[in-house]
Amino acid sequence: MEINNRIDKIAKQAFDKSSMESVNSGFTESIMAKISEANIANYLTITPIINKRTWFIISFSILIIIILSLAFIPANNNLIIPNVFTDTNFSNIIIPNINYHFIKINLNSATFYSIISFGIFFIIQILLINKMQQHTEA
Amino acid sequence: MTKSDQFYIDKVLNGEDNKYSVLIDRYKDLIFTLCYRIIKDKENAEEAAQDTFIKAYKSLSKFKGESKFSSWIYRIAYNTSLDKLKHLKRQIQTVNNIDINELNNNNIEQALDILESNELKDQIKNSIKKLNSEDAFILTLYYYEDLSMQEIAKITGHKANSIKVRIHRSRQKLMLILQNQLPKEILDTYGNK
Numbered sequence: 410m411e412i413n414n415r416i417d418k419i420a421k422q423a424f425d426k427s428s429m430e431s432v433n434s435g436f437t438e439s440i441m442a443k444i445s446e447a448n449i450a451n452y453l454t455i456t457p458i459i460n461k462r463t464w465f466i467i468s469f470s471i472l473i474i475i476i477l478s479l480a481f482i483p484a485n486n487n488l489i490i491p492n493v494f495t496d497t498n499f500s501n502i503i504i505p506n507i508n509y510h511f512i513k514i515n516l517n518s519a520t521f522y523s524i525i526s527f528g529i530f531f532i533i534q535i536l537l538i539n540k541m542q543q544h545t546e547a
Numbered sequence: 548m549t550k551s552d553q554f555y556i557d558k559v560l561n562g563e564d565n566k567y568s569v570l571i572d573r574y575k576d577l578i579f580t581l582c583y584r585i586i587k588d589k590e591n592a593e594e595a596a597q598d599t600f601i602k603a604y605k606s607l608s609k610f611k612g613e614s615k616f617s618s619w620i621y622r623i624a625y626n627t628s629l630d631k632l633k634h635l636k637r638q639i640q641t642v643n644n645i646d647i648n649e650l651n652n653n654n655i656e657q658a659l660d661i662l663e664s665n666e667l668k669d670q671i672k673n674s675i676k677k678l679n680s681e682d683a684f685i686l687t688l689y690y691y692e693d694l695s696m697q698e699i700a701k702i703t704g705h706k707a708n709s710i711k712v713r714i715h716r717s718r719q720k721l722m723l724i725l726q727n728q729l730p731k732e733i734l735d736t737y738g739n740k
Contacts, residue, residue: 420718423671423725424690430580432593437571440600444564447601 459534471527478520552616559607567607571600574617577692578624584683585628586635587676595631599624614701618694622702625684632680674724682717689714 459467552573558566578599583592603610603620610619675683685703688694696714700707 416718416722419725420686420721421690423675423721424687429576429691430583430589430592432575432579432596436575436579436593436597437568440571440597441565441568443597443601444567444604447605448564 585680
């Protein structure tokens, strides 16, 4: 018991005697500079209006629509997308044998319209975001 | 009169960022020491100490004052240092496998007499460095900061009983390391008295 008490006393002395380690000079200034930089960076960083999670949900929903439409909508409901390249016949103007490279794409009409709708909403959203951003900055 | 930590925390939260330097100056040496106890390398310990203060600054609004600011920042330092250590994947030579049964009563009596009567700062520092990272951290809080076992348990996330056992075992380890590390000339000089 007495030994334990002495060990306790010496351990206490050891941690007093060992004294504290000291940081290099300029330690505080360095942290304050980093904090200042971080604050400026935060101020300058434009936080996205649509976060990653929302983008994931949008993409996932579109994917589900495409898969469902491909799986369940009858094949006779197909829509043939007009092939601008083949109909206009740019083959001799731009790239030789372009008709060979671009085949007609057969898509289900629901899929086609969902892609077109997504594209339109995407463009509207970009315009809205731009407007909101300008409003915030003002 | 020294103003409380909470006074400066409120100032920082009200937009006076420069007041945070007072808190850094107040705790920098202890935080650095705690990081060094775990990481055992000055350069990396200083980086961990800086990260600790930056993390604390970023989370300052989450500090509700339910515990002391010091305990809160010690916890950040503890986690930051352990993360840093994991990241460095350094193999630190500690005395995890030391057999404290080697702490022979007859030998330790002599070693304790020597330790009590000598200024052995360097030997003590080296001995602390050889302790297991967490043991050294816990002993620093217990002996230097006079924190209770419950407070240390909250900081480290261990149970108070386990802290009690750890303190008991690690101070015995420390004594054994100190005893084995005593310079021969001191032992000889003391033995001739």
